[in-house]
Amino acid sequence: MRYYVTRGPVSLLMAALCPLALTAVLLPWRGSLANTNVALLQVVVVVAVAALGHRLAGATAALSAAVWFDFFFTHPYEQLTISNSSDITTAVLLLLVGLAVSQLAARARRFQVIAVTDAGYLGRIHDAAALAHSATSAHAVADHVCAELVDLLELRGCRFEYGTLLGHPPRLEYDGSVTTGRRHWDADRLGLPSEVELRVFGNGRYVGRFMLDPTPGTIPSAQARLVAVTLAGQAGAALDSTLRQVETL
Incomplete structure (x- = not known):
């Protein structure tokens, strides 16, 4: 079950929906929240998805975050167009930073798996050596x-x-x-x-x-x-x- 949530097809669906869920939570405060703060919160979601899932899930979350940020938090609202140049920059940076951190999170997880695996291999060799001597x-x-x-x-x-x-x-x-x-x-x-x-x-x-x-x-x-x-x-x-x-x- 855990595989389907973190590594399987369900992980891609979750990656697409998590930024939308955060958007729904933040939407009532659209008039008072700075768009840069919204973008930073979306990056946190992307990092979480990438850390728990995989590289493609992280990229999907980054794309989803950029789309919903554009659709709900930039003028004109509820259109996939941006009239303000600073909002364009924020949306582009949100996408790029999201993609970058998803890659870094996936790589960090891979190194952790390698480290755990190597420790397991060393344990086997140590146990065999100890038995061989005794x-x-x-x-x-x-x-x-x-x-x-x-x-x-x-x-x-x-x-x-x-x-x-x-x-x-x-x-x-x-x-x-x-x-x-x-x-x-x-x-x-x-x-x-x-x-x-x-x-x-x-x-x-x-x-x-x-x-x-x-x-x-x-x-x-x-x-x-x-x-x-x-x-x-x-x-x-x-x-x-x-x-x-x-x-x-």
Whole structure:
């Protein structure tokens, strides 16, 4: 529900109506309010819409604010014409400032999302590293990283295979790219192909691989794929260490 109000089609309707609603509230004081003050109040509405919605919603609110300001607060009233040059300047500035702040609000929100996302990725890496140093069971490490990969890459499933490589499935490479055979797979546009291997190395030795079962229609970001590779790397040293202990027994 929240998506439709802040990001979906409803957000555009709300963006168009909010400046009109403010206009209706201010209209009884049209004779006593300076037009510059009305324009500033409309800018506040545009900023609020852009902060809660998205870039297009902010632009829609800016255009709506300029239109209703012209229609109800400039002479001649209730016509989309302006006779006073200062009102023309105010209306143009209202539109331009509204568009500018909507872009800035959208960009600020994007940076906030990136910061939160990055913090989440760092948390996953930290947890995997802590488990890798403290776990005494290779299975515990493999199971933990599998669960993290399922959540991170929105997989249907994941399993860890020890030892010998079997077949030549598509592979998630160390740089986050995906290859099928000798060809590059456009994971940014197509998502992950059918079952993908993520090889795990510990102290330079091949340990095994995570077999990733993608969910059709999902497209994990390049950043998420890089974090997945990092998680596999964190697991590699712990898996190699525990396997060597088993070999010496």
